[in-house]
Amino acid sequence: MKILLFGKNGQLGWELQRALAPLGELVALGSRGEPLDSDFSQPEQLAATVRAVRPDAIVNAAAYTAVDKAESEPELAHTINATAPGVLAREAAALGAWLLHYSTDYVFDGSGDSSRAEDAPTGPLNAYGRSKLAGEQAIRGSGCHHLILRTSWVYAARGGNFAKTMLRLAAERDRLTVVADQFGAPTGAELLADVSAHALRAAMKQPALGGTYHAVAAGETHWHGYARHVIETARARGKPVRVEPDAIEAVPSSAFATPARRPLNSRLSCAKLEQAFGLTMPPWQRGVDRMLAEILVD
Numbered sequence: 001m002k003i004l005l006f007g008k009n010g011q012l013g014w015e016l017q018r019a020l021a022p023l024g025e026l027v028a029l030g031s032r033g034e035p036l037d038s039d040f041s042q043p044e045q046l047a048a049t050v051r052a053v054r055p056d057a058i059v060n061a062a063a064y065t066a067v068d069k070a071e072s073e074p075e076l077a078h079t080i081n082a083t084a085p086g087v088l089a090r091e092a093a094a095l096g097a098w099l100l101h102y103s104t105d106y107v108f109d110g111s112g113d114s115s116r117a118e119d120a121p122t123g124p125l126n127a128y129g130r131s132k133l134a135g136e137q138a139i140r141g142s143g144c145h146h147l148i149l150r151t152s153w154v155y156a157a158r159g160g161n162f163a164k165t166m167l168r169l170a171a172e173r174d175r176l177t178v179v180a181d182q183f184g185a186p187t188g189a190e191l192l193a194d195v196s197a198h199a200l201r202a203a204m205k206q207p208a209l210g211g212t213y214h215a216v217a218a219g220e221t222h223w224h225g226y227a228r229h230v231i232e233t234a235r236a237r238g239k240p241v242r243v244e245p246d247a248i249e250a251v252p253s254s255a256f257a258t259p260a261r262r263p264l265n266s267r268l269s270c271a272k273l274e275q276a277f278g279l280t281m282p283p284w285q286r287g288v289d290r291m292l293a294e295i296l297v298d
Helices: 011-023 043-053 074-095 127-142 162-172 189-205 223-236 271-277 284-295
Strands: 002-006 025-029 057-060 098-104 145-151 176-179 211-214 248-251
Touching: 002 011, 002 043, 011 025, 011 189, 043 074, 057 074, 057 189, 074 098, 074 127, 074 145, 098 127, 098 189, 127 145, 145 189, 162 176, 162 223, 162 284, 176 223, 189 271, 189 284, 211 271, 223 248, 223 284
Parallel strands: 002 025, 002 057, 057 098, 098 145, 145 211, 176 248
Antiparallel strands: none
């Protein structure tokens, strides 16, 4: 099997290089300096890359993820998150190849307090969410064999993330204010990559498994709860933490003005994924603790 991976240098792409390697020959491309074109702002050039490689599967971990900036450049977000995946899907269909693509909880409006299934009504609140939803629709409309994995709150030990920001601020400040009305599940890039490899291998053997799935860690928290978990873990490991537990203030989203609205409810049900592929998604704390053990080295 030959797999063409786009977005190899991102948090997820880095882990996918590891997880996909045992499945066959892996051609992994970043955004710059590659012999093959991988510029998602020029979608039709991607078609030439796919035709040159002729993969059995395309894995797209490239995306425009600057949620607030997308409000001021929605055309670019749409090109990268919708038009480009649509081109990949068209080329996959022509080759009879599979396309594995990643989407987001931001395709929903964030109302309610229950976990959403894959067939729940969509209603993105911002330009980023609209671009990701359009990407999903382009892929489904192409007729190609595909897997779309919606996920949320992705982190990794490599690169910047929310946990690292909280640790830095907790070492510098006596008080913190963190949003406590947005609910979801922190999901490790490592977990998502492993699920991806498992699901892709299974779907290529059983094409009826293709479709859209939710893939997040089990359980739920809000950003305030996530921050407290990270900071208290660091404190327990003897790391420098100035802020006391009762000095981490829980505030509503309205306390922070941002160009893009965020969904308050990012809970996603993984029941379909677990049943289809025989998986059990681990609690979010397990992955976060593993990541912290890696970054909080002595």
